[in-house]
Amino acid sequence: MTPKIPPHTLWRPGVSATVRRVAETLRAHGPRTRAELVSLSGLSRASVSTALAELSAADLVTERTGPSDRSAGRTLGGRPASVVRLTRAAGIAAGVDIGRRHVRVALADLDHDVLAERQTHTDFDADDRPHEVLELAAGLLTDALSDITADRDEVVGVGLGVPAPITHDQRIGARPMLPGWADLRPSDAFGDLIRLPVRAENDANLAALGEYVWGAGRGCTNLVHVKLGTGVGAGIVLDGRLYRGAAGTAGELGHVTLDARGPVCRCGNRGCLELAVGGRALLAHARQANAGLADLAALIAAARAGDPGCRRLITDAGGQLGYALGNLVNLINPQRVVLGDELGSATDLLREPLQRGLAETAIASAAEAVEVVRSELASRAGALGGVALALGANPRG
Structure with a gap:
């Protein structure tokens, strides 16, 4: 008789290694054919069949005719x-994205279907008050679970995004960039609040992972997602995996030096890209002529409406971004650059000056090979990237 696995114990000790490997392959890669499971898991066809029988007996898998998400149209014998x-x-995966003035939460089942999303804006800077924003995120997670009538013990993992580099041991990797969080291990602090397993990651990395799994990066194994909000960051996917670097600081595009004698940046260096392209810097410049601009969205709207100062600021930002990206394109030769977050919504205004700057700094063949596109997920990218992290779609190497 096939042994029964109680629901929600699948990810705990005691389940056979073969069953766990098949289940984790489905969790990471989504719906798959039996042949794909054999290839991806490295198990024999007989082992996969035995594991699926056990999972099916526990009502943890279903099997039906139809294309899998990443192999649509494949057939066997016609x-x-x-x-x-x-x-x-089998459980639920959660993603949490913490920004300077926002918190977003997303939930998905292990079949990669998004079930619920919630977001809220804060009247304080998350940079300075980590404990308050983590408590807010915990409440938002509870609300999202309530939306789908789910209990917390159904959650098998949480991916948490914070606006700073995260080291391989889950610490803040550049303390001056998020000083209020410097003494925290974000994964531990949030895990203690919600009593669930949490993995933390840089928010730009999670946005890249979200676009890779669900958005503008689908079908592209080498891409850069540029997060253009209050600051500037980039997530890099190489050969289908996030590239984090030795200390977790890979992709800190906002701290590429454009002018070695320029103003001092919050990172301690001079003339960083963020001082020319970041939302804080753009608004500070724009408000010299238009003090009434409320936020970056208002600046973009004014530029589209023909305000010459705002339009010039965005054009110049596009050119400076192109210069910085040209160097990155030379180094890693990506297929696609995805522009996201608030300023990324102005891709129509940024693209032409960006392409000019790129052409001036990148090798011609690399510049011609890269496609610059707008994010498909926009503000959802980070939270959905957190879900992808919790699903195991990109295990840490």
Whole structure:
């Protein structure tokens, strides 16, 4: 008789290694055919079949005819292949994105279907009050679970995004960039609040992962996602995996030096890209002529409406961004650059000056090979990237 696995114990000790490997393959890669499971798991066809029988007996997987998400149209002998999917009983993955003035939460089942999303804005800077914003995030997670009538013990993992580099041991990697958080391990602090397993990651990295799994990076194994908000950051995906670097600081595009004699940046260096392209800097310049501009969205709206000062600021920002990206394109030769967050919504205004700056600094063949596109997920990218991290879609190497 096939042994029964109680729901929600699948990810705990005691489950056979073979069953766990098949389940984790489905969790990371989403719906798959049996042939794909054999290839991705490295197990024999017989081992996969035995594991699926055990999972099916526990109502943790279903199997039906139809294309898998990443192999649509494949057939076996002219017939549609049978696709295996994890059920809701296998658990829920959560993503949490903490920004300077926002918190976003997303929930998905282990079949990679997004179930619920919530967001709120704060009247304080999360940079300075980590404990308050983490408590706010915990409440938002509870509300999102309530939206889908789910209990916290159904959550198998949480991916948490914070606006600073995260080291391999889950610490803040550049203390001056987020001093209020410097003595925290964000994953531990949030995990203690919600009593769930948490992995923390840089918010730009999670946005890149979100676009790679669900958005403008689908089907592209080498891409850069540029987060253009209050600051500037980049997430880099190489050969289908996030590239974090030795200390977790890979992708800190905002701290590329454009002018070695320029003003001092919050990171301690001079003339950083963030001082020319970051939302704080752009608003400070724009308000010299238009003190009534409320935020970056208002600046973009004014530029689109023809305000010459605001339009010039965005044009110049695009050119400076292009210069910095040209060096990055020379180094890693990506297929696609995705522009996201608030300023990324103005890709129509940024693209031409960005392409000019790119052409002036990148090798011609690399510049011609890269496609610059707008984010498909916009403000959702970070939270959905957190979900992808919790799913194991990009395990840390």
